[in-house]
Amino acid sequence: MNQRAIRFYDDHPAPATMLEEVLQGLASRPRRIAPKFFYDERGSRLFDAICELPEYYPTRTEMGILESCADEVARLSGPDGTLIELGSGASKKIRLLLEAVRPRRYLGIDISREFLRQSVQRLAHDYPWLEVQAACTDFMQDFELPGGAGEGKKLAFFPGSTIGNFEPHDALAFLQRVRRLVQPDGALLIGVDLKKDPQILHAAYNDSAGITAQFNLNLLLRLRDELGAELDPQGFRHRAFYNTARGRIEMHLISRRAQDIRLLGRRFHFEPGESIHTENSYKYTLEEFHVLARGAGLRPRQAWLDSAHLFSVHYLSVVSRSRPRAA
Ligand SMILES: C[S@@+](CC[C@H](N)C(=O)[O-])C[C@H]1O[C@@H](n2cnc3c(N)ncnc32)[C@H](O)[C@@H]1O
Numbered sequence: 001m002n003q004r005a006i007r008f009y010d011d012h013p014a015p016a017t018m019l020e021e022v023l024q025g026l027a028s029r030p031r032r033i034a035p036k037f038f039y040d041e042r043g044s045r046l047f048d049a050i051c052e053l054p055e056y057y058p059t060r061t062e063m064g065i066l067e068s069c070a071d072e073v074a075r076l077s078g079p080d081g082t083l084i085e086l087g088s089g090a091s092k093k094i095r096l097l098l099e100a101v102r103p104r105r106y107l108g109i110d111i112s113r114e115f116l117r118q119s120v121q122r123l124a125h126d127y128p129w130l131e132v133q134a135a136c137t138d139f140m141q142d143f144e145l146p147g148g149a150g151e152g153k154k155l156a157f158f159p160g161s162t163i164g165n166f167e168p169h170d171a172l173a174f175l176q177r178v179r180r181l182v183q184p185d186g187a188l189l190i191g192v193d194l195k196k197d198p199q200i201l202h203a204a205y206n207d208s209a210g211i212t213a214q215f216n217l218n219l220l221l222r223l224r225d226e227l228g229a230e231l232d233p234q235g236f237r238h239r240a241f242y243n244t245a246r247g248r249i250e251m252h253l254i255s256r257r258a259q260d261i262r263l264l265g266r267r268f269h270f271e272p273g274e275s276i277h278t279e280n281s282y283k284y285t286l287e288e289f290h291v292l293a294r295g296a297g298l299r300p301r302q303a304w305l306d307s308a309h310l311f312s313v314h315y316l317s318v319v320s321r322s323r324p325r326a327a
Pocket of ligand 1: 035036039059086089109111138140159
């Protein structure tokens, strides 16, 4: 593959930060480690494999919706702007929009450095007319758009229902941050998983091939290999269930026996059955999501659903602040 030059910005989301966050998370009750730490190169590949699983309806459902709404998205957004994909991963879904939307520039943002590099390189090769940029950064922190990406009209794209990984107050803060990134005349196209029969959800996060389990357990391999933690990855198992009261799938790593994790001279003891909470995936109704979006200063302009109402894609535009009236 001929490689086109790509502007690659690296904020170096650092192992030091990971170490600090993991130490805090293991010391807290309940114990928790943020899902962003799933994603090293192996984690990103495992997530990509999850997207292909028969039980994992979100990816194929969202892709079907994007295929059918691409022209309408193009009409709403207009051409020649900058398309900013947050948590771009394999940058596959964006391909369903590019020919219709015809942006001038694409900026992929992800925390998984090498996977991001490879994905945008493939994109640049396949779309020679598109200016491609990438930024390896943690989108949970405040960040500036690099280079020319801050200029002109902007459409942010946040697929995969990654918004569901945030606690509702963090989701609100994130949407506010996105609004600031794309203001004054930009918009956000976002994929949001819907509330549904818990059995469908249970199957999606407990696949029979055990890929989601590998993805969850990959976190422990990162702690061992990157942070030097002393632990036995076989000593934990994957658990995912739908918490009806909270409207979310929860993923946990459950200790199979009494054991310790040692990290940086500290000892974290686990009794059999004790858990590390690794991910939430909140599910929304359309109305719940619209309330969240409006709270962040984004106006729901259009929502598209699949025929079984499993998944939704929303086009939200920035609500311009009304100017103070002249006296
Ligand atoms: C659920 S996957 C979705 C991937 C892809 N967009 C899709 O829809 O299939 C979440 C993506 O966001 C990235 N990610 C997760 N937390 C992040 C963070 N805090 N900052 C930047 N990227 C993050 C992961 O590396 C991963 O590519």
